[in-house]
Amino acid sequence: MNIEHVPGKNMGHLMLYALSTCPWCKKTKGLLNDLGVEYDYVDVDLLKPDEKARTTDTIKKWNPACSFPTLVLDDKKCIVGFKEDEIRNALKSKA
Amino acid sequence: MSQKDVDALYERLRSEADSGGYHLNPEIEFTKELVKGLLVNETRYGYPACPCRLSIGVKEEDIDIICPCYYRDADVSDYGTCY
Numbered sequence: 001m002n003i004e005h006v007p008g009k010n011m012g013h014l015m016l017y018a019l020s021t022c023p024w025c026k027k028t029k030g031l032l033n034d035l036g037v038e039y040d041y042v043d044v045d046l047l048k049p050d051e052k053a054r055t056t057d058t059i060k061k062w063n064p065a066c067s068f069p070t071l072v073l074d075d076k077k078c079i080v081g082f083k084e085d086e087i088r089n090a091l092k093s094k095a
Numbered sequence: 096m097s098q099k100d101v102d103a104l105y106e107r108l109r110s111e112a113d114s115g116g117y118h119l120n121p122e123i124e125f126t127k128e129l130v131k132g133l134l135v136n137e138t139r140y141g142y143p144a145c146p147c148r149l150s151i152g153v154k155e156e157d158i159d160i161i162c163p164c165y166y167r168d169a170d171v172s173d174y175g176t177c178y
Contacts (some may be wrong), residue, residue: 021132021146023125044149056149068147 001051003042006033011094015038017059017070020046024082025069031084035091046066096134105130120176133162 006029014032016023020043030040044055056066062078063070070078071087073094079086105127108121120126134147140157144150148160157167167177 019147019149021135023128023132024147026128052149066148066149 001042001047001056003040006039006041008032008036008038009038011091012074015072017042017068017072018043019068022068027055028069028071028087035088039092053092059074091093096131096138100134101127101131104134117171 001014014037016028016032016039018029018041025043027075032041042055044059047055056083059066059070062072063080065080067080069080069082073090077090079090105119105123108130112119129146130144136139136142136144136146136150140152140154142152142154142157143162144157145160145162145164150157150160150163154161164177170177
């Protein structure tokens with residue numbers, strides 16, 4: 001599967017599920033880039049059908065609505081939507 | 096897809112929204128990203144599915160998320176904006 005890795009400061013494992021067409025997802029990537037943290041992301045709309053199905057099953061475990069962006073931190077916490085303050089605070093608490 | 100295509104659809108949507116009592120997000124750069132997403136989806140699937148929702152790629156199954164989607168009015172009521 002086409003998971004993109006963005007290098008940066010290690011703040012635990014950040015996995016961003018996004019859509020290539022979605023400006024909120026773009027803003028979330030921009031925020032993580034501005035914060036300089038290491039993260040992985042996948043643009044789910046660009047996946048092959050079987051990968052898309054597997055990935056949406058994974059997302060639904062965290063976010064049953066399967067909406068975007070969905071950011072999973074350390075396989076423990078999930079932030080749905082471009083919630084700038086919540087993302088900043090979650091990362092600050094790990095610093 | 097060119098910037099001209101994005102600008103043209105933006106103007107059409109702005110006019111349609113205004114005449115229907117809606118308004119596009121005044122943050123033009125952001126709104127044009129959305130418009131670009133609509134054009135990408137139109138090319139990819141043959142219909143302008145919401146750029147912020149995951150399409151199945153079958154029109155009959157995506158009918159609820161074709162812009163303006165079924166959820167627009169509820170979202171506008173709840174959040175003052177569509178998703």
